[in-house]
Amino acid sequence: MLNNRTKIKELLAGEATNYEATVMGWVRTFRNNQFIALNDGSTNNNLQVLAELGTFDESILKRITTGACIKAVGEIIPSLGKGQRVELKASSIEILGDSDAEKFPLQPKKHSLEFLREIAHLRFRTNTFGSVFRIRHSLAFAVHKFFNEKGFVYMHTPIITASDAEGAGEMFRVTTLPIDGTAPRNDDATINFKEDFFGRSTNLTVSGQLEGELAAMAFSDIYTFGPTFRAENSNTTRHLAEFWMIEPEMAFYDLEDNANLAEEFIQYIIKYAMDNNREDLEFLAQRLAEEEKSLPQDKRSEMGLIEKLEFVLSNKFERLTYTQAIDILKESNHNKKKKFQYEITGWGMDLQSEHERYLVEKHFKKPVILTNYPAAIKSFYMRYDDNCEPGRQTVAAMDILAPGIGEIVGGSQREERLDKLEQKMKDMHIPMEELYWYLDTRRYGACPHAGFGLGFERMVQFVTGMGNIRDVIPFPRYPKSAEF
Numbered sequence: 001m002l003n004n005r006t007k008i009k010e011l012l013a014g015e016a017t018n019y020e021a022t023v024m025g026w027v028r029t030f031r032n033n034q035f036i037a038l039n040d041g042s043t044n045n046n047l048q049v050l051a052e053l054g055t056f057d058e059s060i061l062k063r064i065t066t067g068a069c070i071k072a073v074g075e076i077i078p079s080l081g082k083g084q085r086v087e088l089k090a091s092s093i094e095i096l097g098d099s100d101a102e103k104f105p106l107q108p109k110k111h112s113l114e115f116l117r118e119i120a121h122l123r124f125r126t127n128t129f130g131s132v133f134r135i136r137h138s139l140a141f142a143v144h145k146f147f148n149e150k151g152f153v154y155m156h157t158p159i160i161t162a163s164d165a166e167g168a169g170e171m172f173r174v175t176t177l178p179i180d181g182t183a184p185r186n187d188d189a190t191i192n193f194k195e196d197f198f199g200r201s202t203n204l205t206v207s208g209q210l211e212g213e214l215a216a217m218a219f220s221d222i223y224t225f226g227p228t229f230r231a232e233n234s235n236t237t238r239h240l241a242e243f244w245m246i247e248p249e250m251a252f253y254d255l256e257d258n259a260n261l262a263e264e265f266i267q268y269i270i271k272y273a274m275d276n277n278r279e280d281l282e283f284l285a286q287r288l289a290e291e292e293k294s295l296p297q298d299k300r301s302e303m304g305l306i307e308k309l310e311f312v313l314s315n316k317f318e319r320l321t322y323t324q325a326i327d328i329l330k331e332s333n334h335n336k337k338k339k340f341q342y343e344i345t346g347w348g349m350d351l352q353s354e355h356e357r358y359l360v361e362k363h364f365k366k367p368v369i370l371t372n373y374p375a376a377i378k379s380f381y382m383r384y385d386d387n388c389e390p391g392r393q394t395v396a397a398m399d400i401l402a403p404g405i406g407e408i409v410g411g412s413q414r415e416e417r418l419d420k421l422e423q424k425m426k427d428m429h430i431p432m433e434e435l436y437w438y439l440d441t442r443r444y445g446a447c448p449h450a451g452f453g454l455g456f457e458r459m460v461q462f463v464t465g466m467g468n469i470r471d472v473i474p475f476p477r478y479p480k481s482a483e484f
């Protein structure tokens with residue numbers, strides 16, 4: 001048996017000394033041929049392993065290099081060094097994996113996030129990414145905990161689909177047909193997908209929502225949590241081509257119920273991270289504060305990371321309609337001084353992220369739930385609002401906007417009335433025959449229902465304070481990049 005080691009987090013947390021322990025991990029630094037800073041990923045805090053002078057062969061000592069993997073056995077003793085209560089005085093050290101210090105790309109110094117992205121296979125071994133991915137784990141765990149406690153059923157919706165759930169045409173094709181021009185053709189020269197693997201044209205899913213709705217029409221409350229894919233050519237700090245989304249779908253919920261659940265959910269998972277990842281959050285808060293020192297005053301955050309999270313936990317999200325938001329934007333000094341890149345043209349326009357960020361960061365200074373958008377700028381499945389002003393048809397949509405991030409949640413009450421849904425699908429050129437199964441839920445026991453999608457990476461960004469979405473997913477996929 002090899003795995004008889006104690007994790008470093010546990011050793012550092014303990015009060016006891018003068019007992020034997022085995023540790024394994026990766027060498028961060030080796031000072032004075034005596035002091036090894038050892039890390040095993042359980043915490044950012046390294047365990048000091050003391051290799052007393054004269055105890056170990058030079059042949060072993062020279063292999064204790066930054067990046068090397070070692071096993072050390074010895075006594076846990078009170079530490080004389082500062083910053084740690086205990087250390088391990090090694091009686092034996094075994095090199096499990098050498099690391100050529102000349103070639104190992106991670107030097108014990110500060111590296112830029114851009115550089116670390118290029119060596120994403122090794123960046124887990126830095127403090128920043130250690131903290132980010134332990135928090136990511138906690139948030140994922142909290143997602144399941146939240147829904148499980150509420151009696152939701154976790155539904156695994158398919159990754160490969162034949163439908164475009166958002167109707168936005170941003171899908172990656174899945175095919176086994178040859179791409180060298182020899183794929184079978186129909187008489188009209190289009191590709192004959194009947195000959196393809198699934199006997200039809202298929203894609204990677206952009207959202208599990210439509211299948212989620214089917215399940216909600218049986219279990220009442222379900223959620224999905226899986227990868228989704230968008231072939232949109234967006235090179236921003238908020239977009240990925242492959243991202244994880246959480247999509248709850250609830251029968252017997254209207255838009256207000258939906259917003260209530262989303263707010264409770266977001267606060268719950270943030271609180272879980274605050275309660276369980278304090279050390280990592282404090283590390284990232286410090287990192288962010290350092291990083292912001294180099295920014296001009298007006299570009300710095302008003303609150304520190306922890307303060308911001310506490311603020312979100314203790315304040316209600318601001319709720320207002322799209323129509324009210326347009327009025328605020330129109331009347332803003334920012335608009336009057338023509339500081340928006342995209343002009344506020346009036347009711348009906350789609351909001352750009354600069355507009356969303358103005359509302360959240362400048363006007364309300366807290367998370368905002370925007371509701372009741374114009375039907376024309378939202379997806380086909382959203383429920384028409386009743387009693388709209390003439391020429392101002394809205395839908396029961398909601399977007400949640402977070403400070404520093406912008407849109408973090410998109411959701412809606414769904415159109416459950418068959419005639420209205422069919423008419424809208426026709427108008428928006430959504431293929432109705434292909435989606436017969438979706439329409440069946442409206443034929444057999446339809447009910448008011450609602451749901452939303454939370455972009456998991458945007459949530460991780462919000463909690464960790466990381467500025468670029470590519471730094472909160474282990475191996476980011478974005479235009480012209482699918483490394484690792």
Ligand code: 4AD
Nearest residue numbers: 207209239240243247408409410411451452453455
């Ligand atoms: O607003 P979206 O497109 O909504 C849906 O997909 C619905 N089917 C959700 C539902 O009602 N069940 O996406 C939902 C969220 C966005 O608010 C955003 O947080 C995230 O998913 N998102 C992305 N995250 C990273 N990269 C991208 N390219 C993203 N596109 C959307």
Ligand code: MG
Nearest residue numbers: 399407409410
């Ligand atoms: Mg959206």
